[in-house]
Amino acid sequence: MHKKLFIPGPTEVRQEVLDAQAKPLIGHRMGAFTELYTGIINKLKELLKTDNFVMVLTASGTALMEAAIRNCVKKDVLCCVSGAFGDRWYKIAQKCDKNADAITVDWGRAIKPEMIEEKLKAKKYEAVTVVQNETSTGVRAPIEEIGAMLKNYPDTLLLVDTVSSLMGDKIDITECGIDVCLTSSQKAFALPPGLAVGIISNQALEKAKGVTGRGHYADFVGIKDYFDKKGQTPTTPAITLMYALDKQLDRIKQEGMENRYQRHLKMAQYVQEWAKKNFALFAEPGYESVTVTCIKNTRNIKVADLNKELGKRGFAISNGYGKLKEETFRIAHMGDLTLSEIEELIKNIDEILGL
Ligand SMILES: Cc1ncc(COP(=O)(O)O)c(C=O)c1O
Known part of the structure; x- marks a missing residue:
């Protein structure tokens, strides 16, 4: 039996999107691919309301976290670390031989613009990395306020990980002044993994x-040059995933971005109300994620047992991430899931736990 995924990635992919991958292949140097790829880029720009350069890389999101560092930082970068993915970005910057400084807060807390500004006043940074939706803790970073503050530091680039939020949470890339906004296909886009x-x-x-040492595979300059000249990607892309992306962008357009955001908000409110009534939220109040809820395991339930029972009924949720494995569990409400699917999940959890 298929277990419907309420985990923070990969998320459920609707059958018609899965089916879209089953078309015969085309060559990535054929006109048909140029048409497909330029169409995808235009649709992304329209849906995300941006005039910035948009690229789709055949890779998972982490590749773009690394690329953002290698392309945009010669030396000094400030990394906001409030969970596992912020920490990953900090470590990536170190592995790329950059001088990386971190602002660290306890998991579950949000990093506020004042904390970043304090650092920026003391030292000049080429870029700041922010995880807009920390999947490990269910915390939404105040990206609007961070973006507004950074307008006073025009030489500092804002690099933002929206891996588990873009297309589910409303993020105004232009208004926030985001210089690199990156995401993965397997989260709120509701696609299979493999594209960033x-x-x-x-x-x-x-x-x-x-910047030297940008590398080759994810060199932003090379990728843009190639796109400008040919309307294609410099290396062989995952063409079948592009079929699925193209199809999904049409479906998203049909739903409407505002409707999509509202659907995500409603699902988040529902899960969070339930969690507050029966457990407690892990996220600092006022900074709750719109796409994933991290729940404090205040009843000391065995999450593995709950998930096993849910599995028999055709559902899967997620345990806590890393060091929060036992302390928390996570319910994702992103992608193409609907409020009624969330209600059904919660009803089943209530039955299993006798709530
Ligand atoms: C916030 C965040 N950043 C980065 C990643 C890494 O993305 P990927 O697994 O696509 O490389 C994840 C994956 O869960 C994530 O949730």
Whole structure:
């Protein structure tokens, strides 16, 4: 039996999107691919309301986290660490031989603009990394306020991980002044894993031109040049996944972005109300994620046992991430899931736990 995925990625992919992958292949140097790929890029720009350069890389999101560092930072970068993925970005920057400093808060807390500004006043940073939706803790970073504050530091680029939020949570890339916004296909896009989307500002592209050691595979400058000349990707892309992406973008357009955001908000409110009544939220109040709820296991339930019972009924939720494995559990409400599917999940959890 298929277990419906209420985990924070991969998320459920609707059958018609899965089916879209089953078409015969085309060559990535054929006109048909140019048409497919340029169509995808235009649709992404329209849906995300951005004029920035948009690229789809055949890779998971982590590749773009690394690429953002390698393309946009010569030396000094400030990394916001409030959970596992913020920490991953910090470590990536170190592995890329950059001088990375971290702002660290306890897991479950949000990093506020004042904390970043304090660091920026003391030292000049080329870029700041922010995980907009920390999947390990269910915390939404105040990206609007961080973006507004950073307008006073025009030489500092804003690099943002929206892996578990873009297409589910409303993020105004232009208004927030995001220079690199990156995401993966297997989360709120509701697609199979394998594609990463990057939205890159002119300022970031200009900066990249002066940075050495950008590498080849995810070199923003090379990818943009190739796209401008040919409307294609420099290396062989996952063409079948592009079919699915193209189909899904049409479906998202049909739903309407505002409706999509509202659906995510309603699902989040429902799960969070339930969690507050029966357990407690892990996220700092006021900073709850719109796409994934991290629940404090205040009843000391055995999450593995709950998931086993849920599995028999055709559902899967997620345990806590890393060091929070026993302390928390997570319910994702992102992608194409509906409120009634969430209600059904919660009803089943209530039955199993006798709530
Ligand atoms: C916030 C966040 N950033 C980055 C990643 C890594 O993405 P990927 O597994 O697509 O490389 C994840 C994956 O769960 C994530 O949730």
